[in-house]
Amino acid sequence: MQFLSDNAAAVHPAVWDAMHRADASDSPYDGDALSQRLDAAFSDLFGRDCVALWVASGTAANCLALAAMVPPHGGIICHRQAHIEHHEGGAPAFFTHGAKLILADGEDARLAPAEIERIRAMIERDVHEVQPHAVSITQTSELGCTYKPHEVAAIAETARRLGLSLHVDGARFANAVAYLGCDPWQACQGAAALSFGCVKNGGMSAEALVFFEPSLADVARYRRKRAGHLQSKGRYLAAQILALLEGDLWLANGRAANAAAGELALAAGNRLLHPVEANEVFLKVTAPERAALRAQGFAFYDWGNDAARLVTAWNSDATHVADLARAIRQL
Amino acid sequence: MQFLSDNAAAVHPAVWDAMHRADASDSPYDGDALSQRLDAAFSDLFGRDCVALWVASGTAANCLALAAMVPPHGGIICHRQAHIEHHEGGAPAFFTHGAKLILADGEDARLAPAEIERIRAMIERDVHEVQPHAVSITQTSELGCTYKPHEVAAIAETARRLGLSLHVDGARFANAVAYLGCDPWQACQGAAALSFGCVKNGGMSAEALVFFEPSLADVARYRRKRAGHLQSKGRYLAAQILALLEGDLWLANGRAANAAAGELALAAGNRLLHPVEANEVFLKVTAPERAALRAQGFAFYDWGNDAARLVTAWNSDATHVADLARAIRQL
Amino acid sequence: MQFLSDNAAAVHPAVWDAMHRADASDSPYDGDALSQRLDAAFSDLFGRDCVALWVASGTAANCLALAAMVPPHGGIICHRQAHIEHHEGGAPAFFTHGAKLILADGEDARLAPAEIERIRAMIERDVHEVQPHAVSITQTSELGCTYKPHEVAAIAETARRLGLSLHVDGARFANAVAYLGCDPWQACQGAAALSFGCVKNGGMSAEALVFFEPSLADVARYRRKRAGHLQSKGRYLAAQILALLEGDLWLANGRAANAAAGELALAAGNRLLHPVEANEVFLKVTAPERAALRAQGFAFYDWGNDAARLVTAWNSDATHVADLARAIRQL
């Protein structure tokens, strides 16, 4: 009974179907009809002109976005616990040619405008220190929390005022929008680029890198090729993304994962370490308690010495979820 | 009737089946059973210890190999027409952090030992010039020609003597081995790394990067992650590769493509610009002749002003091939 | 009356003389007799085989050292206040092609073995996190404190055990050795490379990058050229370094600067924020007090809101020092 991560869940049947249909075309790279539909599909979704590129991983999406925004000698303000800082093996430095992640603090792995201002103010405006050129936030955050629309707006406004571009890492953007119940744009408003996650949400090997500033996409296209991410059969990636957008399957999948997490959160009660606003549950559990859960067949990651992280997915088995909820209650 | 390239052909049914079966697992990255089988599968194929990593593109395979072999201040001797020089958008410089491609000449886009020695001898051994650290050859070459086993061996020996590592870009390795009828190792013997192509040969989105020197793989693993190429659902890539290795499907596919090209070559007669030793046919045809072929529904690329390139694939339609052969005869 | 920094003090007369004498030669780059003497000069100084390269700045020395030790995908453990982290404008990432500075804590801007072990232990040994390959310490530290010989030895031993190379940023190495009164090697023992500072100590434009592991120098030579740091009239840099080594002028200069700082330290009494073990004095002074000092003609940097940093140099004017000491006492 798998609660380790949503990053390896099976592919959704509708995604499979769309991929199979892509067999029929034979246009290479992103010249095929499916790839060509991405801009319009995301422009519809966000109610504004977008340019969208498929890439094979969230790391590639995040880092191509940052590389288009930040010069090699620049920096990116992000949360100390951000995925780009901790779990991308140095990819941001690779794609940006050495730009620096400038680490900020904030509850629930979220940044607040005042913290961004504090960081900016600490850095002397001379050549001896790396100057920030962008802010990157994660929606939902590494601790399963969301930025409310007004919070995103405030961050965007702060970034704009400080001359910083805004990137949103949306590996679990679907879960955030499903939770917030808002218009998708409201969940990332003011961003220059969004990594729109698909792999954790029913896709196989495609993430959408959505640019709200088209000139950035012109750069990113070259950088994508240069990073070995311009697959020649790109239509199979476009097919995945379009299948998830079709009929808002992405949102339905996000809601399903959130609902499962909600059930676990209810069971966890005051063991919760963070609000459960998406599909991740962080709960206080001792080592013996964790051992007890594992003995019952539940797989999950430790979160330090006194806690665990439970992640649900679009296809979390209802019985497994109910069983785990019960097991948590009985700890 | 498509003869533009083999790089966008449909996915082979056996590959689809293997991918579907991969739905059952949920181990992320390359921790799944399929990914774990790659080393053994390639060790069997090549009759020696291999470490094999999946990546999403030939560009990524080539460049991760080179990055593991060559320091940022080093160089790579390759043919002037090599894919890494011409069609990878600067990816070799990106992955290697600026290593230099040192261009060499040779008939049929192939390098000879004497040319490698000539290039090495031209470069003064001081810090003012970039020193070569590797040789990269393409099997089959950009002009559809192969290196015979003894030629590969001679190049490997020359490289070894000059202190250069050997990389083989095998985007169309299957076609070469199918043509040569040799043991796979003989077609790349002495290489430290081989980009074993699958995408052009019935796969969807997976190439195998095979290291014959395991220590290079230790570096490449970190570099793969750092380049955003460690997909979380890597099992779907491993599945593709294993499906092609199973029962030597890769060779059967290579043979099928070669056979189609052979039929065209026969028709082309003395219009041929290069020996047809794989699945690419370069033929002398005037602009009006090319227009005539296109008017009959054949799609292909011009090759300069007086020639055309025809590429067949594992699934080239027999009728289309016969029709094109006839049309060529009737030019 | 200048106490801002030692980094812009006048050039020592003996250094000038040596530079003038270098006019006579005309061998370019580092082929001249002076440059060729550096290895032997430092081998004598440290009592072991050294390879020494001149470079134009401490930043270049530090970063060429790190680039020779750490692959692009690796990391470097250093103190949170290290110069390489704060005041080199991202140069470490540039020279190393993106290696990551992994920040550690420690009193007086110094690292302890236990902290290095803690940091290493926090990082999971997988490709998702950047793995440390080196430790960099600063002798003397950013806060004017030294590592005692046994402390350096303990760090070196810890680094060795953890598979990390050791770099010592010795921008003020002379001040440290002058303070410690030890053999120079004892102040950096176990290091693979030392940035031996000359510019702050009577030189003009030359630092010595000393390798105790010669194979690193082979790499650094190429990297130096590639970074535009192989000056064609390198003999003028070698002359500076040799002049400072001659008759231990470097130590005499270090002692002179330390003595001036010691006089200020005595005056500062319990205003001192850190032990004064070199030529930097950090003292608690309010804004009005700082204004009062400045009104008397003393120039220095604020250190946050409630402190000031005073730096002495090899040529600090004795009267100015005495005046400042008196002014501090009278605050």
Add this chain to the structure above:
Amino acid sequence: MQFLSDNAAAVHPAVWDAMHRADASDSPYDGDALSQRLDAAFSDLFGRDCVALWVASGTAANCLALAAMVPPHGGIICHRQAHIEHHEGGAPAFFTHGAKLILADGEDARLAPAEIERIRAMIERDVHEVQPHAVSITQTSELGCTYKPHEVAAIAETARRLGLSLHVDGARFANAVAYLGCDPWQACQGAAALSFGCVKNGGMSAEALVFFEPSLADVARYRRKRAGHLQSKGRYLAAQILALLEGDLWLANGRAANAAAGELALAAGNRLLHPVEANEVFLKVTAPERAALRAQGFAFYDWGNDAARLVTAWNSDATHVADLARAIRQL
């Protein structure tokens, strides 16, 4: 009797004097009065607004200029024999983070507009090929020839039309202007940046990187620091440059070197391989002839098997020059 290169000649007395006077200041980096005068000095010289930065080497000047003009995924059109291609140890790729040198041909190591257009036209405008973003020419060329003012203007116009920035490597700019007898701007008109050489012309360790597009300098300032080229005692570099500009010493030095080369050219007669338009003389001489010259005490580089390169400097000894001229005549 040295005719190897001008790159290691002694420092001019006026430069020494200016450097000594710089002892008096103690402002670090480029905050001193001398460094602050550079912009105005070059604005005067070129009759237009300039921003000028000192750096320690021609390689650094060239590569910082290119890095400010060209993105990492871009390319630079230059002559096949350009210094940036052949003798900078890969520095252009390092500073630009992998931009590609796109090699062009042309007599006397000079580019012509038609060749630039030919190269641009050969490169398909897609992401698979590296797109040129700049042109770099060398004034005087690697073969000692100059671009006439109208030739520079034509190249600049071609570059502008093709959307390419223009860089001029002026390691021997003084020699070119001395030869052309034109206004300095005419010798580089339309350039976005000029590497204004001083080291080969009486300086010690300072080249001036002159930007005619000030926004590029804003980037270059950060990149200079990041490359370890912001020396803390920068005033000694500024002093060198200003001393050479003072009273047009740079031109006088250029003329002196050219005159010496002219004397040799006259002696060489129809042995000359290239017009002698600066301070380099390429002459056809057999191996025995070269041996004969060397036996008389003349030092110079072979230029392939059948030629030699003779280089004069600002301080070439008149007797040595006369002796060499005579020796050549008597071959």
